[in-house]
Amino acid sequence: MTTLLFVLGSIAAIVSALSVVTRRNPVHSALSLIVCLLSVALLFLLLGAQFVAAIQVIVYAGAIVVLFLFVVMLLNVKDESAVFHSGIAQKLAALALVFVILVQVVLVAVAGATWLGKEQWLAATGLSFGTVQSVGRELFARYLFQFEVVSVLLLVAIVGAVTLVKKKQ
Amino acid sequence: MLDYVWLVPAFPLAGVLANVFLGGRLGKKFVGLVSCASVALAFASSVAVLVEMLALEPGLRHVERHVFTWFLSADLKVDAALLADPLSVLMMVVVSGVAFLIHVYSVGYMAGDPGYRRYFIYLNLFTFSMLTLVSGANFLVLYVGWEAVGLCSYLLIGFWYEKKAAADAGRKAFIVNRIGDFGFVLGIILIFRMFGTLDFGSVFPRAAEMFPMGSPTITAITLLLFLGATGKSAQIPLYTWLPDAMEGPTPVSALIHAATMVTAGVYMVARCSALYVLAPVSMGVVAAVGLATAVYAASIGLVQNDFKRVLAYSTISQLGYMFLACGVGAFAAGVFHLMTHAFFKALLFLVAGAVIHALAGEQDIRRMGGLRRELPVSFWSFVVASLAIAGIFPFSGFFSKDEILWDTLQARGPLVWGVAAVGVLLTAFYMFRLLFLVFWGKPRHGGHVHRPPLSIDVPLACLAVLSAVGGLVGAPMLFGRHFIKEFLAPVFAGGAGHAASAGHAAAAAAHVSAGAGAAHPVSELGMALVSISIAAVGIALAHRFYVMSPDVPRRLKEKFATAYSVLLNKYYVDEAYGAIFVRPLVAFAAGLWRYLDALVIDGAVNGSANTVAAGSRVLRRLQTGRLQDYALSVALGAVVVLLFWLTRW
């Protein structure tokens, strides 16, 4: 069952991600992004991170992508004739790089995992793992300071966005 | 007061600073007042030092005052130290006194000049430097003063720098002096190498212990120092800058190029007498150069037509006499002549300035004449000064010059004396030629004669009095004592003691000691009469040529056309120097400029710049301004970092 869900979720995530990058119309890209995020949320659930999965759906798929859609609609961008970068060299270089990165990340991740846990999952620490309670306790105890810093970061982002977009008199 | 010797140079320095920082705001009156007052204070303090020194025992008249440690490096310790001994105090009094009178004179002379403040700043700076030069207690302080007076001289010769001749003359003076100063520096370095110190107080006493008579080292040192002196004091072969230096304002010519700076070489040689007496060869060279210069310059002075140039050659010639005196071991006589010369030559130049001022810039004596009545003060001063320089009793020049001639006769025999006496004849002739052409006869100037202001006449009168009676301090036959010689004896005694051991220097040494002149009163009196009569002959000749029958010179000119043109063109020495030294150097420099500088050095500089520019032109393509190209580089960087980690595993 888990394996099936993992296969479905990961295939959905990868296909929709490809679709994000390849669609001509930004609206389609944004919709594909939602699908991708939701698939990743499914993977989160499979990994026992219920809270993070919920946040992924609410904040990411809900708020952020909706923001994207708003802007896309606002700008009223037409389909583009040239979707991709103009330089052929740039294109080839980028693709080559992407391939190298892929290989490297896989190597590092697999090697790292092998080295750390020999592909073994640690026993889930009871039912509380990944719940709001356990994550919240960690967040507001050990990571309180970082949490406050992030709140300031968000405030700065809000102020920045407002001042950027504000029309000058 | 002896503890405050430093005040003497400090006052003019304070004047410089006051005029630099405040002079512009407070106006002309302030500038003139400050510079005159500062030099007056310097004069007053040097007189105070002199008075205090006279109260001391002669043996104790040597006071060194350490002002601050200038620098300290391994073996080399140099103090900014000042020395007060009879020689330096005498020089201080003479320099500050003459400088004060010339400052006052300048207030009137430069009144209308736009560079008034600059002029007084330079003039004060010069006074400061000259006082530093004469009061320094080691070779380096002396050298600082030496270079600083050279700088002031350059600045003041080129004071009217818009005039090409003045700017050129300034540069010429500077460059020619540089040649001499190079020798001077080498001499100083050699002294340090040999003695390990530069203090007069330790070099001179040790010289006689460390080196035998006539040692090549001492000869080299003294010859190198003398090379410096020939530059500064305008002796053969480095005299050519002085006549050109007359492009500067006349009071400057009076102060720097007649009374004080050019005598620095004489002062230096006298100061180093302890070294010179150990080197008979150098003494011979000094005497020979002095004698040759004295006669040679006087002969050029015979035919020059520029008022100031005649005086310039006269200065060179008189400096030659001073070196002659030093070269025959009569250092006291040389310094004595330096002093009297300071009075009468400053006076001659100031009169020249007054005349030029009165005639609105006219310098050619052929367009003067008949100024006796219009400028009485100038005229009478000029008469006094001319009599003094010609050596007529009882004016100051008589005593000093006669002493030099007498010492020359004693040390080097009648032949050298005879040549020197020819110089005396020429001196008397050209001075009175000048006097008759300028003040006698019919006016040939056509223009209106301006009456000089009081600030010009008063210094003239003061200097005239000094020129008249200044020699009495060295008149043994009148007073039975030779005050100058006695006063200076402690300075030269050290060297004289050693000189006594060697050949012809013995006679010279005998003369240095006080009262030596009195040992042969009859013959010295006889020789004095001879030299007076020689001078009188010169005067009489001048009178016959330029007053009685004015066409004699013209006929002589036609008869000896070649000789005349050689003299008029100063023996073509400037041209010869130009052909031998200047032009090849200029060509060499031009070659360096065109090939080494323009091709190699500029090529290297421009080449590196072009390389960078070309490289930038290539590398600039990396800066596309497109976001994704930068993102690509970031990704590339990430790849490299990851590769590094993977391979490390």
Added chain:
Amino acid sequence: MGVTVSQYLAVSALLFAIGVAGVLLRRNMLVVLMSVELMLNAANLAFVTFARMLGGVEGQVIVLFVMAVAAAEVAVGLAIVLVVFRTGETTNVEDVSSMKW
């Protein structure tokens, strides 16, 4: 649990690579931003995988921080896109090169 850690990480790596390709290749600024989101998501997936593997929640906490940073980034990024569009009538990254010397 038949699925191994490596398989999750492989999915994460693929998503990341697709994101990189999007950032490097697409011309539309909006899509570039979306691709950045993809990359961040890939990282999140890796974090959660490791959290599960090590049995701790720190990884999940960091995912929360990453989401906050992503939100901030999107807010500012979209604001910039808006301003650029307002001045230049374009969303093409290649047209925005006035910072070039």
